[in-house]
Amino acid sequence: MDMEAMDQGTAGAVTAIDDYLQRHESKSLLRFITCGSVDDGKSTLLGRLLYDTKLLFDDQLAALEGESLRHGTQNGELDFALLVDGLSAEREQGITIDVAYRFFSTDRRKFIVADCPGHEQYTRNMATGASTADLAVVLVDARKGLLTQTRRHTYICSLLGIRHVLLAVNKMDLVGYAQSTFKRIESDYRLVAAQMGIEQVTAIPLSALRGENVSSRSQAMGWYGGPSLLEHLETVQVERATSKLGFRMPVQWVCRPNQNFRGYAGQVVAGSIAPGDEVVALPSGVRSRVARIVTADGDLPRASAGDAVAIQLEDERDISRGDVLAATASPPQVADQFAAHVLWMDQAALLPGRPYWMKIGARLVTAQVTEIKHRVDVNTQEKRPAKRLELNEVGYCNLGLDHAIAFESYEDCRELGGFILIDRQTNATVAAGTLAFALRRADNIHWQHTDVDRAARARIKGQAPACLWFTGLSGSGKSTIANAVERRLHAMGYHTYMLDGDNVRHGLNRDLGFTEEDRVENIRRVAEVARLMVDAGLIVLVSFISPFRSERNMARTLFGEGEFREVFVDTPLEVCAQRDPKGLYAKARAGQIKNFTGIDSPYERPERPELHLQTQGVSVDELAQRVIDTLLAN
Amino acid sequence: MAVAVMPEESNAPRTPESGSKPPRVEALAQASHLKRLEAESIHILREVAAEFANPVMLYSVGKDSSVLLHLMQKAFYPAPPPIPLLHVDTTWKFREMIAFRDRRAKETGCRLLVHINQEGVAQGVGPFTHGATVHTDIMKTQALKQALNQHKFDAAIGGARRDEEKSRAKERVFSFRNAQQRWDPKNQRPELWNLYNARIHKGESVRVFPLSNWTELDIWLYIYREKIEVPSLYLAKERPVVEREGQLIMVDDERMPLEPGEVPQMRKVRFRTLGCYPLTAAIESEADTLPKVIQEMLVARTSERQGRIIDHDTSASMEKKKQEGYF
Numbered sequence: 001m002d003m004e005a006m007d008q009g010t011a012g013a014v015t016a017i018d019d020y021l022q023r024h025e026s027k028s029l030l031r032f033i034t035c036g037s038v039d040d041g042k043s044t045l046l047g048r049l050l051y052d053t054k055l056l057f058d059d060q061l062a063a064l065e066g067e068s069l070r071h072g073t074q075n076g077e078l079d080f081a082l083l084v085d086g087l088s089a090e091r092e093q094g095i096t097i098d099v100a101y102r103f104f105s106t107d108r109r110k111f112i113v114a115d116c117p118g119h120e121q122y123t124r125n126m127a128t129g130a131s132t133a134d135l136a137v138v139l140v141d142a143r144k145g146l147l148t149q150t151r152r153h154t155y156i157c158s159l160l161g162i163r164h165v166l167l168a169v170n171k172m173d174l175v176g177y178a179q180s181t182f183k184r185i186e187s188d189y190r191l192v193a194a195q196m197g198i199e200q201v202t203a204i205p206l207s208a209l210r211g212e213n214v215s216s217r218s219q220a221m222g223w224y225g226g227p228s229l230l231e232h233l234e235t236v237q238v239e240r241a242t243s244k245l246g247f248r249m250p251v252q253w254v255c256r257p258n259q260n261f262r263g264y265a266g267q268v269v270a271g272s273i274a275p276g277d278e279v280v281a282l283p284s285g286v287r288s289r290v291a292r293i294v295t296a297d298g299d300l301p302r303a304s305a306g307d308a309v310a311i312q313l314e315d316e317r318d319i320s321r322g323d324v325l326a327a328t329a330s331p332p333q334v335a336d337q338f339a340a341h342v343l344w345m346d347q348a349a350l351l352p353g354r355p356y357w358m359k360i361g362a363r364l365v366t367a368q369v370t371e372i373k374h375r376v377d378v379n380t381q382e383k384r385p386a387k388r389l390e391l392n393e394v395g396y397c398n399l400g401l402d403h404a405i406a407f408e409s410y411e412d413c414r415e416l417g418g419f420i421l422i423d424r425q426t427n428a429t430v431a432a433g434t435l436a437f438a439l440r441r442a443d444n445i446h447w448q449h450t451d452v453d454r455a456a457r458a459r460i461k462g463q464a465p466a467c468l469w470f471t472g473l474s475g476s477g478k479s480t481i482a483n484a485v486e487r488r489l490h491a492m493g494y495h496t497y498m499l500d501g502d503n504v505r506h507g508l509n510r511d512l513g514f515t516e517e518d519r520v521e522n523i524r525r526v527a528e529v530a531r532l533m534v535d536a537g538l539i540v541l542v543s544f545i546s547p548f549r550s551e552r553n554m555a556r557t558l559f560g561e562g563e564f565r566e567v568f569v570d571t572p573l574e575v576c577a578q579r580d581p582k583g584l585y586a587k588a589r590a591g592q593i594k595n596f597t598g599i600d601s602p603y604e605r606p607e608r609p610e611l612h613l614q615t616q617g618v619s620v621d622e623l624a625q626r627v628i629d630t631l632l633a634n
Numbered sequence: 635m636a637v638a639v640m641p642e643e644s645n646a647p648r649t650p651e652s653g654s655k656p657p658r659v660e661a662l663a664q665a666s667h668l669k670r671l672e673a674e675s676i677h678i679l680r681e682v683a684a685e686f687a688n689p690v691m692l693y694s695v696g697k698d699s700s701v702l703l704h705l706m707q708k709a710f711y712p713a714p715p716p717i718p719l720l721h722v723d724t725t726w727k728f729r730e731m732i733a734f735r736d737r738r739a740k741e742t743g744c745r746l747l748v749h750i751n752q753e754g755v756a757q758g759v760g761p762f763t764h765g766a767t768v769h770t771d772i773m774k775t776q777a778l779k780q781a782l783n784q785h786k787f788d789a790a791i792g793g794a795r796r797d798e799e800k801s802r803a804k805e806r807v808f809s810f811r812n813a814q815q816r817w818d819p820k821n822q823r824p825e826l827w828n829l830y831n832a833r834i835h836k837g838e839s840v841r842v843f844p845l846s847n848w849t850e851l852d853i854w855l856y857i858y859r860e861k862i863e864v865p866s867l868y869l870a871k872e873r874p875v876v877e878r879e880g881q882l883i884m885v886d887d888e889r890m891p892l893e894p895g896e897v898p899q900m901r902k903v904r905f906r907t908l909g910c911y912p913l914t915a916a917i918e919s920e921a922d923t924l925p926k927v928i929q930e931m932l933v934a935r936t937s938e939r940q941g942r943i944i945d946h947d948t949s950a951s952m953e954k955k956k957q958e959g960y961f
């Protein structure tokens with residue numbers, strides 16, 4: 001293009017945009033959450049901030065005016081709360097259900113606000129917001145002072161590692177802007193925060209509704225000499241002391257476009273790395289050197305925390321997703337047992353011994369809570385003994401994993417110390433947790449290698465080992481059918497063994513009762529025993545009520561492909577109760593036995609059993625034959 | 635026709651033979667904010683590739699899709715993006731969008747799938763005959779569901795941002811959909827740190843929004859910094875428009891019915907968002923280069939969704955549509 005004809009407007013715009021881009025880029029980012037109880041004025045405060053920082057567009061303002069008339073609580077005047085309550089269910093009920101993210105910026109800083117719900121039942125949504133925040137704005141209504149919720153919110157913040165709190169004492173207009181009220185609330189709060197290990201507290205008196213001390217200093221509160229809320233947010237230093245850790249990067253994805261290239265893609269979470277540096281892959285411990293740090297914008301001379309890169313090593317190594325690449329000089333620990341804080345977020349309680357998926361970094365492993373040391377009351381922070389964790393409860397627990405992982409304590413590195421638990425049946429995210437420390441290093445436990453393996457043992461018996469898992473209500477006919485099956489198999493020359501619920505409870509499991517926790521442990525032990533026997537080459541018949549789907553599935557995961565056959569002995573409850581061979585249903589109905597399956601404890605029907613036996617009107621012989629047919633079919 | 639959005643006279647020519655001024659953008663190599671956003675999005679895209687069996691990217695040809703496509707190229711470099719593109723074509727898109735789409739797919743080497751709701755076509759559904767709501771439901775929402783069902787995608791990546799609209803502000807990065815593809819806003823999976831739960835049952839799926847934390851301004855600045863190509867509809871140009879209920883609608887083809895006596899006028903307009911041409915209002919503008927567009931944006935007093943006629947029905951409309959499966 002002819003330079004003479006160059007459009008002056010564009011040239012001007014280019015300079016302006018380049019300058020703007022530069023300023024935009026050099027601004028720091030503050031991610032914070034706002035939390036408070038219903039009606040403390042959180043929505044009003046946020047709406048006010050957006051309004052004052054001129055982030056509302058004309059059409060948004062027009063929509064707000066319309067909605068203020070329709071739903072507003074301010075007699076038709078602008079109701080800022082409506083700006084931020086996004087879901088219609090929330091607008092109708094005037095409460096906040098889920099965390100909403102807002103964006104605004106000033107000349108100094110960019111902000112992402114996670115507006116968090118205050119209700120206890122939505123604690124998990126608050127945790128979602130808090131997990132990515134550096135600072136929390138905790139709202140308190142000046143008339144009410146600290147509430148239970150204030151403590152709870154502060155505790156959740158501290159649990160997720162937030163070190164800075166801005167205590168916003170709101171509705172000062174309703175207490176005559178009284179300094180004494182403010183001072184009292186401030187000192188009460190400092191005490192609470194100190195107990196929870198929050199070091200940095202700044203208290204500001206304000207009126208969100210009237211805009212006092214929100215973005216500009218208040219006229220009405222001359223006695224207050226500190227910054228306005230916005231000024232504080234713009235200037236507070238929240239940068240974590242630069243991590244003392246060496247290079248760490250979880251491998252997210254292995255990039256193999258062709259035979260000649262293998263790159264380990266991931267985001268560096270700590271330290272930095274350069275070509276030539278030696279790295280170790282964990283947990284395997286293989287070492288190599290960095291050949292190149294590859295990005296679409298060209299190779300990098302160095303990659304540091306935050307960078308998304310692909311690392312090519314000097315040697316071909318067997319490294320896969322979930323492994324952690326680390327500096328050889330200061331690698332993270334590797335372990336499979338931990339002490340951790342767990343925030344439980346599901347309706348169904350956490351039960352020790354039940355296996356869950358655990359996602360940490362790019363790793364997915366199976367984890368069980370082996371012991372709940374204590375539960376922490378989120379409202380009072382008192383430690384209480386607990387056998388299980390209910391929705392929104394926090395526990396300090398021991399965790400056992402099926403694989404060792406490289407990790408850091410959450411305090412040192414959120415990316416290698418924070419984890420979620422996922423239910424294996426529903427796939428719901430059921431817990432958030434933070435690792436404290438390893439209970440035992442995995443370095444010195446090894447599997448005992450044996451020369452005679454399971455295939456050899458099976459061969460000598462001339463059979464394919466298997467586990468037949470009979471599940472069903474008490475009195476459904478599990479033991480009777482299993483017995484008939486074993487008799488026939490034995491007659492046919494097969495090597496078998498029968499594990500029966502009642503018998504095992506007399507020995508191996510005699511220390512266990514019938515609470516949900518104990519039932520889980522009961523099944524875990526039996527499944528492990530069955531696995532050892534299958535390993536020994538036997539056909540094992542397990543006849544256990546095993547009411548919970550997740551335990552049966554856990555048992556299934558212990559076995560090889562095709563070794564586990566779930567046999568659902570399906571007899572209606574009324575029929576079982578009528579049969580009542582041991583008189584148990586009668587006792588349960590009379591309230592003499594607690595937690596009896598089918599009466600006051602649930603039975604979860606198998607979804608896809610290998611064999612579904614509807615027993616009514618069918619003879620035991622016929623049922624047994626069907627089991628044997630399935631077993632020997634493949 | 636599509637243009638390279640970096641005008642040649644600016645600092646960063648796209649074609650090797652043009653302009654020779656040293657790129658000022660170099661100074662921004664350390665750029666922190668956009669780089670942070672970029673790294674976060676790349677992390678999300680890699681999680682999708684690693685955790686799902688059959689993911690797809692919903693490519694809508696607009697600026698957000700252009701940014702997504704660019705991020706995909708970066709995330710998997712030097713491998714080509716392992717995730718195909720899906721465009722739900724309502725048959726009423728601007729003609730330029732379709733040409734642009736086909737060319738970009740070819741240039742990037744991405745597999746492009748195009749889905750049209752053929753039942754809707756057979757019934758002659760269109761915005762003029764059936765109204766915006768019905769048209770969008772059948773040709774977009776239903777069409778999208780058809781495509782996702784037909785291909786059995788377990789993850790669909792979209793370019794939605796939280797700053798766009800109130801109900802979006804509450805959406806997770808990995809947003810779970812049940813087997814009916816519905817969103818349950820009251821019961822979203824908690825989502826902590828950058829640990830995304832990708833586990834689903836057969837038939838269920840996840841919508842993934844790697845641009846959740848970007849603002850409209852970030853998108854434009856990134857397009858500028860990275861020299862990403864977008865359709866020229868974003869730049870002001872004389873275009874034939876008619877005025878309907880205060881909105882400027884471009885007459886993109888002869889299917890647009892004119893009122894008696896109505897004559898399209900040439901006005902210098904551009905679009906802030908691209909969709910079906912009869913449902914996408916233009917704004918009058920002098921911004922015919924990308925820097926000018928950005929400059930106009932910095933003083934803009936209306937939000938970009940205003941150009942989307944579909945949102946105007948009720949203020950809860952977007953949330954309702956999303957529950958029903960609209961992206």
Ligand SMILES: Nc1nc2c(ncn2[C@@H]2O[C@H](COP(=O)(O)OP(=O)(O)O)[C@@H](O)[C@H]2O)c(=O)[nH]1
Nearest residue numbers: 038039040041042043044073081171207208209
């Ligand atoms: N007088 C007074 N009222 C306030 C103030 N801040 C909020 N409110 C009112 O308190 C009520 C609850 O506010 P809202 O922002 O919806 O609370 P949220 O539930 O915490 O989001 C509304 O009626 C507000 O107008 C304030 O500083 N002073």
